[in-house]
Amino acid sequence: MHLDFNILITYGGVAKKYQKGEYIFREDEAAYFYYQIIEGEVKLFSSNNDGKELIQGIFGKDRSFGEPPLLIDKPYPSTAQALTNCVIVKLRKERLLNIINDFPEFSIKIINTLATRIYNKANAVHIWVGQDPEEKLITFLNNYKGTNSKEIELIPYSRQQIADFTGLRVETVIRTLRRMNEENKVKIIDRKLYY
Amino acid sequence: MHLDFNILITYGGVAKKYQKGEYIFREDEAAYFYYQIIEGEVKLFSSNNDGKELIQGIFGKDRSFGEPPLLIDKPYPSTAQALTNCVIVKLRKERLLNIINDFPEFSIKIINTLATRIYNKANAVHIWVGQDPEEKLITFLNNYKGTNSKEIELIPYSRQQIADFTGLRVETVIRTLRRMNEENKVKIIDRKLYY
DNA sequence: CGGTTACTTGACTAGCTTCAAGCCTTGTGG
DNA sequence: CCACAAGGCTTGAAGCTAGTCAAGTAACCG
16 A cells, blocks of 8 residues: 555654664554655564564565554554664554545555455465475565566575565575575575575 | 345345355456355365465355455465355355445445454464464464454364464374363363363 | 264474574774 | 674584374264
């Protein structure tokens, strides 16, 4: 989802700066705002008892995030953290509802956004169905490409991030990718991963 | 989501019987219909290369399913199969859109439904974050109770279904549940599971 | 009752995780 | 411009444990 900047400001949205590493919201907190990224990258993740993270998504410019809990008045099931310095517009829930009221065509937009996210999550499940690490990694890579669709491209994630996306350990990711490189299933050039 | 039966029929919905085991739709098929269960239970699942299943959900009376791909014109990411003999209303996509047009308040309903599903899926991710089987099972059981919220209750799933929900193997589920029973974390009476 | 399905148990094994250590790259401050 | 710190990446060795396979038992259903 992505609302026009001018509309956001008109309805009382406020652009706020976040330092790299700063938290935008945390797991279990109540949801009061609609967030849309103007600049920078945001990581959305849940963590388990041991502090291990599972990344739900990494978002960039013009992406909104955290709407589902906002829309249904539930606490956040995950934490949002700035990966880089960011500028993010915050808009109070009531104001978002005002926008939806004043521009009914947004309903359709929201429905499509939410349906798309469910669809993507349903696909992401394949990552965890896969028994062996290679299957998980391939599914992860395909899902990433699905949203971009070029032929072969740089995967802009660190080994640790890939591990946190797939639920594997860094070492397992490294070893598996190395083997897949030898088998020409991925390309690793100068430590960078291509697929 | 749940539409009134009379409205469904008025707009051209057709009630159809499905035998136990019959498929309602399959992974990768195009989506043309809105489905709502009148009677019986439906299992929604994806499978991997080895034929191992991962259950996305088991639904009963008055539940609709499969809307996200329908709304965004994508093929189904999972398969729907009748767990019992079922009666299900099928409604062509255009007719569903007609209903939405004629009853604008449904937009809100749909948005809430979709937001709720995303929220639940985000929670379900915790199932796979968990390293050890016990953590996965506890998360699964909590998620199940979350939608019902009674104190202690029968879990109406077979060991195999729990395995397919959590991505574990039947044997692992059995052994872990037995240990959890000994440690009073769950109750097993006469092979039935309570939590 | 006979057949089918679900559940249970034991033994074994593969391979992921863990732990520990070292290397490479990048950015920063003197 | 160089030295150093910090973070990411890589490797090896060892242990644990969930998966696999095989067999047997209990419940359910017609």
